[in-house]
Amino acid sequence: xxxxxxxxxxxxxxxxxxxxxxxxxxxxxxxxxxxxxxxxRWIFLLLLWAVLIPIYFIGVTGRTFPxxxxxxxxxxxxxxxxxxxxxxxxxxxxxDPPSEGELGPMATAFxxxxxxxxxxxxxxxxxxxGAQMIDNTIAKVITPDFRDLVYGRDYINLGFKSGQxxxxxxxxxxxxxxxxxxxxGTAMQDIPMMEGITNIQQMKVIVSVSAGYPGTKEWVQxxxxxxxxxxxxxxxxxxxxxxxxxxxxxxxxGLLGAIKGAAEYEKLVVDAYGGANADPKYLEALxxxxxxxxxxxxxxxxxxxxxxxxxxxxxxxx
Amino acid sequence: xxxxxxxxxxxxxxxxAALLWRSAFTTEGMGREYVRAVPVANGRWxxxxxxxxxxxxxxxxxxPAQTEYQFSLPRTIGLWLAAxxxxxxxxxxxxxxxxxxxxxxxxxxxxxxxxxVIGFWDVIVPNLVGKIWPALVRAWAMPGxxxxxxxxxxxxxVVLVLSVMLLWRLAPKGGWIxxxxxxxxxxxxxxxxxxxFLHGDFLVQIRNTILPLAVxxxxxxxxxxxxxxxxxxxxxxxxxxxxxxxxxxxxxxxxTAKAGIWVLMITFGAAFGYTVMGRIALLAIRLEFLxxxxxxxxxxxxxxxxALLAGGGLG
Amino acid sequence: xxxxxxxxxxxxxxxxxxxxxxxxxxxxxGELAAIWFDILAAVxxxxxxxxxxxxxxxxxxxxxxxxxxxxxxxxxxxATLFVGLVKVGVNPSxxxxxxxxxxxxxxxxxxxxxxxxxxxxxxxxxxxxxLAFYIASAAFRAFRAKNVEAVLLLGTxxxxxxxxxxxxxALTSWIDPDVWAGFAYFTGLRLExxxxxxxSVFNTAGNRAIMIGIALGIVATSLKVLLGIDRxxxxxx
Numbered sequence: 001x002x003x004x005x006x007x008x009x010x011x012x013x014x015x016x017x018x019x020x021x022x023x024x025x026x027x028x029x030x031x032x033x034x035x036x037x038x039x040x041r042w043i044f045l046l047l048l049w050a051v052l053i054p055i056y057f058i059g060v061t062g063r064t065f066p067x068x069x070x071x072x073x074x075x076x077x078x079x080x081x082x083x084x085x086x087x088x089x090x091x092x093x094x095x096d097p098p099s100e101g102e103l104g105p106m107a108t109a110f111x112x113x114x115x116x117x118x119x120x121x122x123x124x125x126x127x128x129x130g131a132q133m134i135d136n137t138i139a140k141v142i143t144p145d146f147r148d149l150v151y152g153r154d155y156i157n158l159g160f161k162s163g164q165x166x167x168x169x170x171x172x173x174x175x176x177x178x179x180x181x182x183x184x185g186t187a188m189q190d191i192p193m194m195e196g197i198t199n200i201q202q203m204k205v206i207v208s209v210s211a212g213y214p215g216t217k218e219w220v221q222x223x224x225x226x227x228x229x230x231x232x233x234x235x236x237x238x239x240x241x242x243x244x245x246x247x248x249x250x251x252x253x254g255l256l257g258a259i260k261g262a263a264e265y266e267k268l269v270v271d272a273y274g275g276a277n278a279d280p281k282y283l284e285a286l287x288x289x290x291x292x293x294x295x296x297x298x299x300x301x302x303x304x305x306x307x308x309x310x311x312x313x314x315x316x317x318x
Numbered sequence: 319x320x321x322x323x324x325x326x327x328x329x330x331x332x333x334x335a336a337l338l339w340r341s342a343f344t345t346e347g348m349g350r351e352y353v354r355a356v357p358v359a360n361g362r363w364x365x366x367x368x369x370x371x372x373x374x375x376x377x378x379x380x381x382p383a384q385t386e387y388q389f390s391l392p393r394t395i396g397l398w399l400a401a402x403x404x405x406x407x408x409x410x411x412x413x414x415x416x417x418x419x420x421x422x423x424x425x426x427x428x429x430x431x432x433x434x435v436i437g438f439w440d441v442i443v444p445n446l447v448g449k450i451w452p453a454l455v456r457a458w459a460m461p462g463x464x465x466x467x468x469x470x471x472x473x474x475x476v477v478l479v480l481s482v483m484l485l486w487r488l489a490p491k492g493g494w495i496x497x498x499x500x501x502x503x504x505x506x507x508x509x510x511x512x513x514x515f516l517h518g519d520f521l522v523q524i525r526n527t528i529l530p531l532a533v534x535x536x537x538x539x540x541x542x543x544x545x546x547x548x549x550x551x552x553x554x555x556x557x558x559x560x561x562x563x564x565x566x567x568x569x570x571x572x573x574t575a576k577a578g579i580w581v582l583m584i585t586f587g588a589a590f591g592y593t594v595m596g597r598i599a600l601l602a603i604r605l606e607f608l609x610x611x612x613x614x615x616x617x618x619x620x621x622x623x624x625a626l627l628a629g630g631g632l633g
Numbered sequence: 634x635x636x637x638x639x640x641x642x643x644x645x646x647x648x649x650x651x652x653x654x655x656x657x658x659x660x661x662x663g664e665l666a667a668i669w670f671d672i673l674a675a676v677x678x679x680x681x682x683x684x685x686x687x688x689x690x691x692x693x694x695x696x697x698x699x700x701x702x703x704x705x706x707x708x709x710x711x712a713t714l715f716v717g718l719v720k721v722g723v724n725p726s727x728x729x730x731x732x733x734x735x736x737x738x739x740x741x742x743x744x745x746x747x748x749x750x751x752x753x754x755x756x757x758x759x760x761x762x763x764l765a766f767y768i769a770s771a772a773f774r775a776f777r778a779k780n781v782e783a784v785l786l787l788g789t790x791x792x793x794x795x796x797x798x799x800x801x802x803a804l805t806s807w808i809d810p811d812v813w814a815g816f817a818y819f820t821g822l823r824l825e826x827x828x829x830x831x832x833s834v835f836n837t838a839g840n841r842a843i844m845i846g847i848a849l850g851i852v853a854t855s856l857k858v859l860l861g862i863d864r865x866x867x868x869x870x
Contacts, residue, residue, distance in 0.1 A: 353742075358724065359725070359730040360730075362730050363724040363730075365724065365740075366742045367742075368741075393747075393751075396751030400750070400751040401755075403751075403755040403756050403759065404755045404759045407755075407763065408759060408763070410763065411763065420702065420705055422760075423702040423709065424705060424706075424752060424756060425756040425757060425760060426685070426706050426709075427707065427710035427711075428753050428756070429753065429756075429757065430710055431682060431709070431711070431712075431713035432748070432749070433681065434679050434682040434714060434717075435713070435714060435717030435738060436678070437674075437675035437678035438678075439717075441671070441672060442676070442679075445671070445675075446672050446675075458734055459732075459734040459735065461726075461729040473665070474672075477669045477672050477673065480673060481673065484676050484677070484680060485676065487680060497635070497638075497867055498638060498639055499673055499676075500866070501638075501640070501642040501643040501867070502646045503646075503673055504646075504858060504866050505647040505858070506647060506667065506670040508643070508647045508855035508856075508858045509647030509649065510667070511851050512855035515852055519844045520845055520852070523844055526841070527841060546834050549834045550834055550837055550838045550841075551838075552838075553834070553835060553837075553839065557839055558845065560842075561842065561846050578842070580781070580782065581835055581838050581839045582839045583782045583785040583786045583789070584785055584786070584835040584836070584839065585839025585840055587787065587788065587789025587790040588789050588793050588831055589836075590790045591789065591790045591791075591792075591793025591797065592793065594772070594790075594794060597764045597768050598765050600761050600762045600765060601762040601765035603758065603762070604759050604762045607755070
């Protein structure tokens with residue numbers, strides 16, 4: 001840490017300089033008065049530093065926190081890991097760039113896991129930008145690191161269809177009426193891995209990477225509930241994850257919640273398939289847990305400080 | 319000019335000068351994009367795949383005259399544009415300003431058109447035009463369309479009519495015409511949701527709550543799991559009692575409802591914690607973009623380390 | 634007719650899907666209705682874009698306040714629409730090189746992809762990242778431990794915030810049977826474990842009750858729409 005501070009003196013100088021006006025105000029008006037009338041932009045600045053400095057620290061030093069996978073992350077991992085090579089799985093990428101910070105690492109880890117297991121991957125999207133997210137993940141994982149996997153034989157991007165839950169309602173019994181071609185415009189009959197696939201009940205597992213509506217909830221309601229033999233695991237945003245717990249485990253055997261869930265699953269996948277020197281691109285969530293820690297501590301401190309001021313003021317009024 | 323404005327102007331000038339200095343006068347530089355030329359369709363076209371500075375360095379070291387890995391000016395401009403947009407949106411935190419407003423306007427325009435284009439190419443062309451007139455779509459944009467899915471389906475003419483009626487909403491007169499397709503959308507949504515919520519969120523949730531209150535695992539009583547199940551069952555019932563407003567919340571009912579409120583408060587606390595977690599991750603990725611992709615201050619994935627090119631490079 | 638026709642269509646569309654759920658014979662009808670619905674959803678994208686264009690063109694022609702920004706909206710909208718529909722910079726697909734329009738509209742390197750990569754992504758992602766700042770500000774301004782309920786909410790939030798990071802492990806790692814054998818009964822109190830129990834017990838119970846309530850609400854609302862009791866979506870005239 002000391003070495004970091006000495007080497008990155010310029011960053012330390014910028015952080016200190018940016019906070020000088022706040023310190024001066026505390027000195028002149030007093031701590032309590034400053035806190036009572038604190039301009040919210042100071043909170044913005046504190047949060048900026050709380051997130052930016054750990055990112056920079058981890059980026060420079062490469063150090064991350066150890067991660068212990070929780071029961072649900074392990075359950076998610078096991079659902080995919082128990083499959084055999086060649087088993088078909090559906091990967092529904094129902095998210096777009098705004099939630100990539102949370103869901104990008106999950107999507108990467110799911111694809112890395114499935115590709116390592118040599119599963120047949122069927123990608124589709126209920127969000128308009130989902131097809132692009134699929135392209136990006138394929139370009140990040142499969143194209144550079146799994147060159148033996150062939151498009152159309154081992155993986156396929158079916159692309160986006162509009163209609164939210166209406167799409168699930170159709171593909172669960174009749175995939176081909178809606179998906180007449182893949183996202184490249186190739187007819188279903190010309191795609192080797194589509195042979196014999198008529199609906200998504202034939203998938204061994206459905207993986208839902210979900211940012212909201214339509215997403216995991218709709219997959220539970222329109223696919224898993226009416227067809228209980230389907231197995232669904234999900235990677236969901238922090239906002240969505242708590243709402244999905246009532247479905248666990250009967251309708252949703254595996255759930256990764258927010259960046260922590262991503263980091264746990266990443267750890268399981270990389271430990272199992274990444275080797276001793278895993279590519280750092282597969283440890284994105286693990287790195288992001290650093291800023292997460294500092295920012296959480298800041299938020300707790302802010303709440304505590306605000307409550308101390310509140311209690312002091314209430315005591316004085318009485 | 320106000321003193322505050324002078325200060326911010328000076329800060330902006332210093333910042334811009336620092337960026338200029340870093341990009342032009344330091345060995346590492348910053349904010350450059352590289353591409354790799356990949357021949358496609360038997361060499362008829364060249365596709366420019368994204369490449370890293372590390373790959374470019376590796377290629378140059380191996381063969382200085384190589385043309386496979388190249389600096390890309392358009393994408394470098396794009397990267398700087400992306401950085402500008404990022405900073406412009408962040409500038410709203412300090413206060414509303416023209417940079418933010420321009421970025422916001424671009425966001426609205428690009429997003430709406432983006433959705434339209436996706437809807438057109440991914441759904442309207444293959445699923446509407448392609449179903450009514452597959453020969454046209456095959457000759458034009460989807461030559462691969464074939465097989466049983468490419469047979470003409472006259473019933474889709476009804477959807478075409480409904481689509482035109484829906485778009486009639488944009489016309490100055492006859493807005494009621496759009497009600498017919500709208501009624502269809504509302505009706506199907508209601509039909510879909512009625513069953514899905516009744517089954518998945520009502521019936522199965524009741525089933526999920528019928529849990530053994532005394533868990534016996536391998537002939538041994540498991541007190542911890544039993545307690546968990548008991549808390550879930552009692553928690554759900556207490557919350558449901560709180561949601562009942564048909565009778566007054568007094569006496570035993572009041573106490574139960576109070577317990578329900580406590581369970582709900584814990585639920586909301588958990589939701590708040592998870593929401594904070596999510597929001598921080600969204601901020602982190604944008605700051606990573608600025609520090610890594612644009613400023614080249616950090617390199618966690620080793621993209622700017624001269625790469626030894628594996629198979630496929632400099633072939 | 635202006636009201637009756639749409640009411641009949643609403644009922645027909647909805648009940649076809651309900652019947653299809655229970656009678657396998659009617660499954661095809663349900664699929665057909667859902668497919669029509671899916672296509673109309675794509676048409677709604679066009680409607681949305683058209684409405685946006687109409688609104689901003691009117692603002693420009695009225696010289697309304699901030700009309701210059703409406704100009705930026707219109708230009709960026711039309712530019713994106715043009716490069717996307719005309720497939721600017723898209724090579725024909727490798728499979729069908731003789732068909733000029735056969736390439737994928739979002740092909741890497743195309744103008745549309747460029748807009749995704751360098752405009753759409755930074756703009757939308759940064760816009761959402763602003764929420765982190767506002768939630769921090771709200772945490773400072775809004776959360777006060779005024780009563781038991783608020784303490785429960787805040788306490789849970791603290792446990793989750795700590796337990797879902799390494800702070801939780803660091804703060805309560807001393808509850809370890811290796812430190813004292815008696816701790817074997819208390820490992821559930823470690824913050825990372827408490828987080829798991831809060832989520833799987835109390836959060837599940839609370840959200841399940843909310844879910845049941847919402848489900849009943851949606852069923853009632855849907856029935857009112859399908860039976861023509863709620864006609865608000867049809868407007869007045």
